[in-house]
Amino acid sequence: MKCPYCSNLDTRVVDSRPAEDGAAIRRRRSCDACGKRFTTYEKVETIPLIIIKKDNTREQYNRRKIENGIIRACYKRPVPAEEIERMADKIETMVFSLEEKEIPSSVVGEMVMDGLKDLDEVAYVRFASVYREFKDVNTFMDELKKILDQ
Numbered sequence: 001m002k003c004p005y006c007s008n009l010d011t012r013v014v015d016s017r018p019a020e021d022g023a024a025i026r027r028r029r030s031c032d033a034c035g036k037r038f039t040t041y042e043k044v045e046t047i048p049l050i051i052i053k054k055d056n057t058r059e060q061y062n063r064r065k066i067e068n069g070i071i072r073a074c075y076k077r078p079v080p081a082e083e084i085e086r087m088a089d090k091i092e093t094m095v096f097s098l099e100e101k102e103i104p105s106s107v108v109g110e111m112v113m114d115g116l117k118d119l120d121e122v123a124y125v126r127f128a129s130v131y132r133e134f135k136d137v138n139t140f141m142d143e144l145k146k147i148l149d150q
């Protein structure tokens with residue numbers, strides 16, 4: 001890290017501590033040439049992620065929406081809150097590891113469906129019925145049959 005006073009490149013970290021509630025690391029550095037000290041902050045790079053909705057409009061990615069979708073599907077089901085939290089974590093990791101700037105909401109929806117399938121069958125069917133917008137009872141029964149056949 002270049003010294004802001006003399007532009008010398010040889011600087012040393014003399015102190016390191018968490019800042020901003022652990023979201024950043026604050027480092028005190030000392031310049032070997034002029035002896036002056038300065039501070040740097042190291043932060044995780046947050047990529048702004050855009051979700052493309054069904055009607056092609058865009059909105060900022062929001063983890064809350066994933067959580068709410070799972071919570072709604074698991075309403076009155078024996079699914080502990082921490083399981084929901086863990087599933088949201090897993091989906092969020094998958095979403096960000098796609099390393100895309102824009103992701104269709106359907107991709108996220110499929111991830112939620114896959115997760116619910118292992119978590120709770122009723123929650124899965126509930127989510128799928130809203131998400132897939134079953135047009136009639138037959139498509140719904142087809143989907144249900146697919147699950148039961150597995």
Ligand SMILES: [Zn+2]
Pocket residue numbers: 003004005006007008031032033034035036
């Ligand atoms: Zn210096």
